[in-house]
Amino acid sequence: MTAPLDLAGIGAGPFNLAVAALLHRQPVNARFFEAKAQHSWHPGMMLPQALLQTSYLKDLVTPVDPTNPYSFLAYLVERRRFYAFVNAEQEAISRQEFADYLAWVATRLPSVQMNSAVESVEDTGEHFRLRVAGQDVLSRNLCVAAGKRPYVPECCTAHLSSQCFHALGIAEQDVDVRGKRVAVIGGGQTGAEIVLHLLDNTWGRPAAVNWVSRRSNFLPLDETPFTNDWFTPDYARDFQQLPQGRREQLLAEQKLASDGISPVTLKALYQRMYRLAHVDEQGPDLALLPKRSLIAMRYTGHYGLSLHNSLVDQDEFVQADMVILCTGLSDAVPVCMAPLLDQLECDEAGRPCLDGAFGTDWPGAGQRRIYLLNMARHSHGIAEPNLSLSAWRAACVVNDLVGRACYDTGQAPGPMQWTTRTAQQQAVA
Ligand SMILES: Cc1cc2nc3c(=O)[nH]c(=O)nc-3n(C[C@H](O)[C@H](O)[C@H](O)COP(=O)(O)OP(=O)(O)OC[C@H]3O[C@@H](n4cnc5c(N)ncnc54)[C@H](O)[C@@H]3O)c2cc1C
Known part of the structure; x- marks a missing residue:
């Protein structure tokens, strides 16, 4: 030694x-x-x-x-x-x-x-x-x-497989979405990047894409100057002195400063969707589903996803052949x-x-x-x-x-x- x-x-x-x-x-x-x-x-x-x-x-x-x-x-x-x-x-x-x-x-x-x-x-x-x-x-x-480590919602853990996986490893996997109905869970930057690549046929041409997000919309990362002041030593020092309850409250308020979708990606996505819908008139059946939480999942030859739509307080159901979890890290x-x-x-x-x-x-x-x-x-x-x-x-x-x-x-x-x-x-x- x-x-x-x-x-x-x-x-x-x-x-x-x-x-x-x-x-x-x-x-x-x-x-x-x-x-x-x-x-x-x-x-x-x-x-x-x-x-x-x-x-x-x-x-x-x-x-x-x-x-x-x-x-x-x-x-x-x-x-x-x-x-x-x-x-x-x-x-x-x-x-x-x-x-x-x-x-x-x-x-x-x-x-x-x-x-x-x-x-x-x-x-x-x-x-x-x-x-x-x-x-x-x-x-x-x-x-x-x-x-x-990748965070996997509890209702998905029993279903993890080559057709239901966390996005963090996607670039190193042999993914084939040709003709499949794909559900993307998570409305942050990773979800946005995955949807953009699905629409670009990076892994083949999917039949359908359902993009599920708990957030009220597909919201931008706030990269403006005063928000960026939260990422400075002074703020970090002051934050540490606050009581825990106040800190939790601030972290919830500050979510879009770190977990939103970059404006460049949002614009690229919107432009891609416009082209597919109105110019090329081709592409997968696409549904963007904000305000939905994944509450249950089952597998019967394909995945059945139960979602709760908190805008209208109703449960909904989506079918998928592949589920990509963009649910963050813990x-x-x-x-x-x-x-x-x-x-x-x-x-x-x-x-x-x-x-x-x-x-x-x-x-x-x-x-x-x-x-x-x-x-x-x-x-x-x-x-x-x-x-x-x-x-x-x-x-x-x-x-x-x-x-x-x-x-x-x-x-x-x-x-x-x-x-x-x-x-x-x-x-x-
Ligand atoms: C896809 C992605 C993009 C991101 N982009 C940005 C960005 O643009 N800007 C930004 O500010 N943040 C970004 N982040 C967040 C953050 O910057 C990164 O997660 C960053 O890599 C965290 O650094 P780390 O050193 O803590 O962990 P990691 O980068 O995860 O590195 C940990 C290392 O520890 C090694 N290790 C683990 N266990 C052991 C062990 N027992 N023995 C020896 N080695 C071990 C692992 O192999 C790994 O290399 C991004 C995160 C992700 C997931």
């Missing part, structure tokens, strides 16, 4: 890659273990024309460390495409290019170890002992960023961490209580820390599962781990005052 690490990372998705990139100049012995052999970013949803919903400047490092060699601009320069990139004047870059940037960072950072699933983690009393690809590794601290503690998480302080809903550095003290001996990334939307706000604050969040982790402010995580005060300013803050402003 090699010398104990200062920090072991579980997962090397964007959130832990940001921590690794900010740590590379610090005297910290860290290693980030990633299960995959080759780096990829949600490859199962890497559909043609998929766009990043966040500015490329909110990359892994730039917002807190613009001279870091692992920035998106450094990637462009090394790939010798800087001028072409600027001249392309893209409002949003492709998810594919951002995924290539992430893989570029992962292959360059010596602290990232691919093909290394963390199988178990236990407390030795002094360290955490990780079982990684058949070897034991000791570490004083942990940073867990292992992603989320929080998932990696299996290897489950025994340790039982010992962490949790709120009434059983969710870990994290401090401003996204960490919690381990109750055992020594001052050890466990950082949990992308697991605290309830307490740290709407930006938690989003790329916007990944560099800032990583800076909070690094400063806390190193014990000094290696990175400036503050911002110049602006006119937006979320909470009452203290006299001291007024003076600084």
Whole structure:
């Protein structure tokens, strides 16, 4: 066994890659273990024309460390495409290019170890002992960023198959919708992208498409400036101080800031539907079904979907040969961490209580820390599962781990005052 690490990372998705990139100049012995052999970013949803919903400047490092060699601009320069990139004047870059940037960072950072699933983690009393690809590794601290898991509504779990599946893996599956009646469940960005591709015959020409959404309409992602202020460090800090009830209320109000459909996708969809209906006069039987909740499902050679239409308070019934679930992701503690998480302080809903550095003290001996990334939307706000604050969040982790402010995580005060300013803050402003 090699010398104990200062920090072991579980997962090397964007959130832990940001921590690794900010740590590379610090005297910290860290290693980030990633299960995959080759780096990829949600490859199962890497559909043609998929766009990043966040500015490329909110990359892994730039917002807190613009001279870091692992920035998106450094990637462009090394790939010798800087001028072409600027001249392309893209409002949003492709998810594919951002995924290539992430893989570029992962292959360059010596602290990232691919093909290394963390199988178990236990407390030795002094360290955490990780079982990684058949070897034991000791570490004083942990940073867990292992992603989320596809959410499958309870009434669908018994029916999961090659004809009823969650969309998150669709780009890696052999999907054939020719002549089928397809039901798409979920009215967010993923649902919209899937419907657009069904109408483009990406997987063959379907006979019918029913698009079911609980929302009152197919609503846009709000990307306007004041809404984007919810994705700033200042707001994230203020949000953490609010009582839990107020936080839940705000998260519900802010849904369209993170879970709406991008206006570009909405326009492409509407234009495609118009063409199919009025110009080409062909295409599948199409029905958009807002305000419907999927309440039950059965299989009798085809799928029978019971929907509740809450606009008129009536139940409806739809038949389908294929069901694609675009029902989002849910929080998932990696299996290897489950025994340790039982010992962490949790709120009434059983969710870990994290401090401003996204960490919690381990109750055992020594001052050890466990950082949990992308697991605290309830307490740290709407930006938690989003790329916007990944560099800032990583800076909070690094400063806390190193014990000094290696990175400036503050911002110049602006006119937006979320909470009452203290006299001291007024003076600084
Ligand atoms: C299709 C899609 C598109 C998105 N687009 C955007 C966007 O445009 N803008 C935005 O702000 N947000 C977007 N998001 C949300 C968010 O940015 C991503 O989900 C982001 O990938 C979260 O990063 P992460 O590092 O927490 O998790 P992940 O990216 O899921 O990475 C977790 C990693 O941990 C590894 N792992 C898991 N368990 C273990 C283990 N036991 N041992 C070792 N490794 C392990 C996994 O293999 C994986 O590589 C998108 C999400 C999805 C699903």
